[in-house]
Amino acid sequence: MSNQYLFVFAQAHEEFRIPELQSIAELHGFEIAIPEDIDVTRPFAVLGLENEEHARILARRCILIKHIYEFYARGSSYAELHEKNRALRDRWEKYVPDTSFKFFVAGFNQSIPQRRQREVVEDFSYMDFQGKIDMKNPEIVMGCFEEYRDAKGTTREKHDGDGNFREVFFGRLVEDGSARSLVKKFDVKKRAYFGNTSMEAEISLLMANQTLASPGKLIYDPFTGTGSMAYTTAHFGSFFYGSDIDGRQMRGKEQQPGIRRAAAQYGVEKRVIDLCTFDVTHNPWRCGGFFDAIITDPPYGVRAGAKRLGRKKDWVPRTPHPVPTGPRPDDDQPYIPPMRPYELSALATDLVLLGRYLLRPGGRLVFFLPTITDEYQEIDIHTMLCDGMELVANSLQDFGAWGRRLVTIRKTGTENYPPPKFDSDSGVAPSEGEKTTHVPAHRDFRERYFQRFRSPAELAEEAAAAVSEMRLEASEPSKD
Template identity: 25%
Template sequence: MEQAALSPPGAVAAAAAGVGSVSTEGAGQSATKPLRLLVQLVRHNYYLNFRVEELEALCETEGGWTLDDLWRDCKRPVSGGNDEFFYANFPSEEFVQRIAKRSVLMRDVTEVWAEGKDLEACQEKMRTFPREKRRQHVHPNTTFAYRVTAYGKSLSAEEKKKLMDSFGFLWERDEKIDLQNPETTIHIIEEWGHARSAKSDSGVTPDVSTSTADPPPPPRQPKRFVFGRIVADGRVSRSCWFQKFALNERPVLGPTTMDNELAFLMSNMAKVRKGTTVLDPFVGTAGLLVSASHFGAFTLGADLDVRVLKGWGVSYLNKSSQWWKEKQKEKGKKEKGKKEEKKLAALPLMPSVFVNFDYYGLNRPDTVRTDNAAWMWRFPLPSKSEAEAVTKATETKTENEIHAEVPLTFHPDMRKEKLEKEREKETGAVSSSSSSSQSPEEREREEEQKESEALMEKKRRRLQSLGREGTVPWLDAIITDPPYGMRAASRQSGQTERNLKRKRDRIDHQGGVEGGGGGQGAGEVPPQAVESVAGEERTNEQRSAYIPPTVLYGTIHVTFDLLSLASRALTVGGRLVFLLPVDLTLVDPDQEGALEEHVQRHVRPWASALRLVCFSLQTLSGGMGRILVTMERLQRS
C-alpha cells in the first residue's frame, strides 16, 4: 500500500496530476525518495539553542542519513531563532519515529497534505487532494482524531472546534473517532509567528510623525495554515518518557546533580546507543551516566571525591521521592515482624550513586576514585611496528604538530617548576637571563615562552614513551560536566606548600634526616619521609577511611587534561561532550564570532585530533553562562 508525502507549496496539485509523489513499499522498507516532512521543535526556556543540534546528532546516531541528506533543498533553521516549523528530509517514517522516541526537544513531525497563506487557500488545496491517499490513513477500519496547534496566538475551545468543523467536507461519515488512542492523528496548524516587534506583522511601520497619538496598529494576520497527518510524536505533553528521571523523583541527589533534560540532551549529542562505552571523568552522583545507561551503554565513572562515590555525607537521600515513601512502607511492615528484621530495617540507607540505577532498573556503572589531572588509564602494549612509528613521529613532526595531535597532561615536575617560579616572583627574584631594561610585561612574556618551550620538550619525551606504554583507544564517548568552581570547587590531588613545609619541619624536629645520611644531603627530605612521617604509619582500617589532600585545579588545566584524555582514549568518530563556562559580561553572545572565539581558545590546540562539531549557549543568572561543546575524534594517521 502506497503512502504519500507531498512537498508544499504546490505539492497537492502535483499529486493530483500524478507527479511528485513519494511512495514507500510498506512498513520497515526504505523509501524510493526521501520524505519531506514538517518538523516542530519545543521552544524550551533553557535549551532553546540546543534544538537543531540535537536533531542533527540523532540523525547521525541512527546511521545512514547525513546532514546533507537532512537539509537537501531545505533551509536549515537558525539555532535559537524564531523558526518554530521547518521542513527536513528523512528516509522513512520509521526513521523519524525512532528519533522522536529518544528526542528531548522534538514536539512532532507532520506529513503535509495542504498548505496555504489563509484558511480558504488551505481548504481549496485539500479539495483537490486525492481521495485514495487520504483513505489510506482514515477509513472505516481505523480510528482518527484531530490535533489543533496554534503558534503565536491562543485559541479557545470554541475556535478550535470551529476550525475542525471547517474541514468536515473531507469525511464520508464512516470514519471512527477515538480521542484517547487514535491510530491516525490529523494535524491542523495555524501559525501566527513570534511576538510582534515594533514593525507590525503586515510589514507596515506606523507613522507617528504627523500625530502625537499612536495610530492603531493594523490587524494581525496568520502566516499560514497547514493540514496534514502526524507521522511521529515527541514531547507533546509534560508526561513524556524522560519525566520519570526528574530530580524530584531521584532517590539520591547531590548539590550538583545534572538536570535530567540536559543529561539526555548530552547523551544524544554524544550519539550514545546500545553497546557503546561511555566515561564521565567527573561523575559526581552519576546523573549523566543514568541517561547513558538508559540508552543501553556500558558506563564508567571516575571522581576525585571518594565521599560522593561511597555516599559519605555529600550526596543525600531524597525524602520527597516516591522511592523514599515506598521504603518507609517496607520499613513499617518489617517492624511488625521479627526482631532481626526490625534491626535490619533500622539500619541507615547509604546514598551511594548505585541507588538511582537500581531504582530505575539500569545497569550499574563501574566507578573508580581517580584524579583527572594524573594520567592513570593503562592500555595494552602496541606492536613493535606501532612503537617504531610513534618514535619516528616525534623526530619528524614540529612542536606545534605534536602539541595538536597528541596533547598530553601536565607532568607533576612541570607543576613543581611552575610553583618554584611563582615563589621566585613573590620574593622578587629576577632571572639572570632577563635584561634590566625589560619591562615587567616583557619579562613575564619571556618567562611564559620559556615555560611553554619546557612544556613542549617534556611532551616530546612523553610522546616517545607512548611507544612503550601504548595508546589503544577504548572509549566511544565522554560526557561530563567538569567542576569549574561555579557550583562545585575544582580540585586535584596534591598538597599545598604550607602542608609540605609542616611535614618537613616535623621530620627535622624528630632528627630523622638532619645532617643527612645514606646519600641524602644536608637538609634534604627523602620522598618516603614526606609521604609517611615517622610514627604516623596508617593501619588498614585507617587507610580505608583516608581521604587524600587536594589543591585547587585551574580552569585552563581542567580543559587541557580533559581534551588530552579525549584525544588519546576516544575511538575514531567518538565524541566528547562537555560544558564550558563563560562570563557573559566579558563575552558578548550577540557579537558575531565572540562565542566561537571563546570556545576555540580552549580547543584550538587539538584541531588536528578533535573536530569541533557544534557549541550551544545556555544563559544562567548573575551574568554567567555555560556552553555545551561537542567534539569528535578524527581519523588517526
C-alpha cells in the same frame, strides 16, 4: 529527501534541537535534511526524511520532540493552506474511503476558542473523508497548528488576536514524542541519591543523546559527582564507568554507595561497571582508544570548584617525624592529599587532549563549558581543539550575563595519540602550526562569576570609591 515531515518541538533548549536530531540520525545511520535558514526559536520545522520509520525513531528517542506529522501544507492564511493542500491530494486521498479519523486544531502562543476550532475543521470538508469520526482511537489524526507571535508583556483578553497568526501548518500525525516522559522518570527530586551539583534530568538526557549512547557502548565520566550522567546513558543501554577526585560525592553517607542506589532505582545498576576515586590528572589509564564516549559536566566554580592534586604554594620540606610503631589508633584519620584549584580553561584543554587519548576513532567528547555572554567568541571553542579532534556541535543554555555551552567534539584521527601531560596553564591546545595567544573568555571563570563579570576598570573604580568612602569616614569627627 523525497518526504517532508512537520516537527513540533517542546519550547525548551532551542539551540539543542538540531544537534540532537543529527546525533540520533547518525546513531541509526540515516540522514535528515535541514534547511539552512531554519529558525530554531520557532516551535515548528519542516524537515526531510527518507521514510516514516525514521520519523518514528526520532520521536521515540529525541527528548525535545513533542510530535511528528507527515507534512501536507503551510500558509500565512487558510486560503493559501487549502490551495496547497488541494494540490497535494495524492498524499491524503488514500485515507478518504474508509479510514476512521480525527481533526486536531491547536495554537501556539494563543488559545483558540472552540467555536473557531469547529469552523477550521469544517473548512477541510473538501477532503471528503468517508470514514468514521473517532475522537478516542482513530486510525489517523489530522493536525492543524496556528503559530502566533509572542505576546508576552502585553495586557489582553484570552482570545484577543485570534486568527491573526504568523503561519498555519497542516499534516497527518506519524508519532507522538515518547522520550519526553523520561524527563519525569529521571527527575532529580525523585531520585534516591542526589546532591547540589546534580545535573537536571532533561539536560542529562540531551547529553546522553549527544554521546550516541546505545547498547554495548562504553562511556566514561571523569567528573562523576553524584552520577547524573550514569543513569541516562545506562538507560539507553551503554555501560558506564565513572571517577572523581572526591569519592565522597559518589558514595554518600550510607553503606551502599549513593550512585549504586540510584542506579538500582532505575534498573541500570548492572550497567554501571565501576566507580573509582582518583585525580584525572593522575589517572591509571595505561592505554587509550577504548571508550566510545566521554560525557561530563566539569566543576567550574559556581557550586563547586575544580581541584587537582598538588599544593597551592611551593612545598617547603620540614623536619621528618619518627615513624610510629605499634597498632594504629582507633581515632587515626586517613591521609588526605593536598589539592589546588584547577583553572577552567586549562581543564577544558586537558579534557580535549584526554578525550583524544581515550576515545576510539569516531568517539565523542560531550561536556559543558560556561561562558560570559558579552565576551564569548567562536574562537574560544576552536582554541581548545587539537589535531585529531573536530567540533560537532556547540549549543548555548542562556542564563543572561553568562551561559553554559554544551560542546560536542568527535575524534577523527585513527592513530594512537599520547596521553596528555596536564601541564597546560594557558587554556590553549597545542598545535603543529603557529601557536595562538588568544585568551578565552572562560578563563578564570570562577573569579569573574563572583565579581559579577565586571571589567577590570569597573572593579578599579569601585575599589577607589570604597577607599575614598573609608577616608571620608575616618576624617569625620567622632560624635562621642
